[in-house]
Amino acid sequence: MSKTKYVTHVCSSCGREAKMETIGAVVGAENKVWFRCTRCHHSIMLDTAVKKEDNVIKITREQCTDYSPEKIFPIGTAIYHQDWDDVGKVTSKEKTSSGRNAIWVAFEKSGTKKLIENLQLAD
Ligand SMILES: [Zn+2]
Incomplete structure (x- = not known):
């Protein structure tokens, strides 16, 4: 079992629904987290607070x-x-x-x- 956390989200870079790998928290913005798209490997920031x-x-x-x-x-x-x-x-x-x-x-x-x-x- 992998311990890596994934979420499914429409990637703002490649425009496809993709699995997003959690990279880590955004410094200075406690409710935002960096994710990396498993399709295009572009990093995007998502708001987890809402x-x-x-x-x-x-x-x-x-x-x-x-x-x-x-x-x-x-x-x-x-x-x-x-x-x-x-x-x-x-x-x-x-x-x-x-x-x-x-x-x-x-x-x-x-x-x-x-x-x-x-x-x-x-x-
Ligand atoms: Zn992507």
């Missing part, structure tokens, strides 16, 4: 920014998704294989979803 906070922090509708694909949402932003009538928090960002910007949002009812941000409509 999952623990999911059940603790309640997001109110009033705190939230309405989700729209053209907007840009920094990590930690509270979001309200009108179609789903759900609130969530931005947990990480990535670039999709098609070159789009995406955010991962932990929603209270719908779970973790990937949404497009900074959508350029002029093409």
Whole structure:
């Protein structure tokens, strides 16, 4: 049995869902951890704090920014998704294989979803 800890995550470098090998904690950011993609061996930083906070922090509708694909949402932003009538928090960002910007949002009812941000409509 290997003691190496792996998580499955969509790699922001190669854009594929891949096993991520834990490298270690990020100095000065206790909730962030370095992972290495087992496909492309690129190192990425993931925020591990949000999952623990999911059940603790309640997001109110009033705190939230309405989700729209053209907007840009920094990590930690509270979001309200009108179609789903759900609130969530931005947990990480990535670039999709098609070159789009995406955010991962932990929603209270719908779970973790990937949404497009900074959508350029002029093409
Ligand atoms: Zn990769």
